[in-house]
Amino acid sequence: MKNLEKYASSAVLNNIEYEKDYFTRSGYENYMDYPVNEVRVDKIIEMAHPKSVLDVGGAYGYIVKRLLDRGVHAVCMEVSKWSEEQRVVPDNFVRHDMRDTPYPFKDKEFDVLYCEGVLEHIGEQYIKPIMAEFERISHERILALTFDWHIKVAPHLAEDGLAPGQLRTKNSDPHRVLDTLTRSFTNING
Numbered sequence: 001m002k003n004l005e006k007y008a009s010s011a012v013l014n015n016i017e018y019e020k021d022y023f024t025r026s027g028y029e030n031y032m033d034y035p036v037n038e039v040r041v042d043k044i045i046e047m048a049h050p051k052s053v054l055d056v057g058g059a060y061g062y063i064v065k066r067l068l069d070r071g072v073h074a075v076c077m078e079v080s081k082w083s084e085e086q087r088v089v090p091d092n093f094v095r096h097d098m099r100d101t102p103y104p105f106k107d108k109e110f111d112v113l114y115c116e117g118v119l120e121h122i123g124e125q126y127i128k129p130i131m132a133e134f135e136r137i138s139h140e141r142i143l144a145l146t147f148d149w150h151i152k153v154a155p156h157l158a159e160d161g162l163a164p165g166q167l168r169t170k171n172s173d174p175h176r177v178l179d180t181l182t183r184s185f186t187n188i189n190g
Contacts, residue, residue, distance in 0.1 A: 018080040023059075033062040033088070040116070041066040048141045050111035056098055056134075057118030061089035068092065075110075077103065099126045101133045113138035116145040
């Protein structure tokens with residue numbers, strides 16, 4: 001998507017918690033394009049075969065860059081001005097707070113909406129409108145990954161008694177899938 005400048009005026013809520021200190025002092029001091037990002041991109045392509053992807057909360061845009069390198073049109077949407085300054089995809093980056101709906105994209109503009117490690121940081125009151133916006137923007141699939149089993153997401157999204165941490169939306173379209181890969185990680189470095 002060229003000419004993303006038109007989205008630059010999109011509302012960005014005052015959000016200092018994900019600025020420079022977050023990426024330089026809170027355990028992300030060496031934040032970089034880790035090799036595991038290639039595995040993530042492989043999984044996105046394997047699961048969805050997308051022509052276009054919106055990465056919500058994609059930080060510096062490493063996933064987007066890898067998707068672009070593989071011929072998939074991709075855009076990073078991120079709240080952080082610091083991330084915007086560090087971005088590796090200058091022409092495919094939109095600074096916008098995911099809590100501020102609607103997002104500056106057309107209905108069904110992206111085949112896949114990818115959101116990893118972000119929803120657990122969002123207040124409960126925002127989850128329902130965010131998920132509705134995910135559905136509005138994505139044409140084929142939503143890949144939403146969280147890293148914390150005790151987040152309070154499921155009560156807002158399902159009426160079928162899913163376990164906490166699982167995401168699913170009601171939708172009458174049988175071709176639409178919301179994939180939930182809720183994971184917990186073990187620190188392998190000790």
